[in-house]
Amino acid sequence: MNIFRLAGDMSHVFSILVLLLRLRVAKNAQGISVRTHELFLIVFLTRYLDLFTTFYSLYNSIMKILYIVSTASIIYTIKFQEPIKSTYDKSQDSFLYWQFAVAPCAVLASVTHLIGSGISGFSFIELLWTFSIYLESIAILPQLIVLQRYREVENLTGNYIFFMGAYRFLYILNWIYRANFEAHYQHHWVVYICGVLQTLLYVDFFYYYFKSKKSGGRFTLPT
């Protein structure tokens, strides 16, 4: 564990808390994409199967369970809890995630896992782990699309996405740190490439976020 990873994980937890708070305080789901969180739930459920096979640390296990439970709670709140449920606009959150996210990532993961380990080294848990890495890299897309449609970004919504992006950025620093200071450390290029791609998706958002913070004005996205 290093400071970048811990800060990254905390930023992720904070982002989830901000979103849950935002849903409860504002009592609406305007500008929030439930599809992004459904994708994250798939990511966590497929990646954290190692909860049953490998024990890393108590911290690691607790955080995994926390991510699964809190993400499920976000989805439940938006889809089933009134009055929030009736404010959720399905027609604005229409990213075709099976066709454009889940299926392509499943194909890509199958191909790269088979190339990497061959038929003899095939492992279903490993395949799902690789799939989750690919899927996480684009899971924020539905949220960014919804944001673009609403254009005016509500304060807490902006903060929740900011901390989500900060989490990914801090993970890049964490890998640089680990590569330099950890013995027995092995690179994993799929993890790195997906991590960088995921961070790049936030760049545009960061630009307008900081611009609005600097001017102290309202946060709106350009058309």
Add this chain to the structure above:
Amino acid sequence: AKVTAGKDEL
């Protein structure tokens, strides 16, 4: 033991 990037992370 060797540790691979991503494997022991969240």
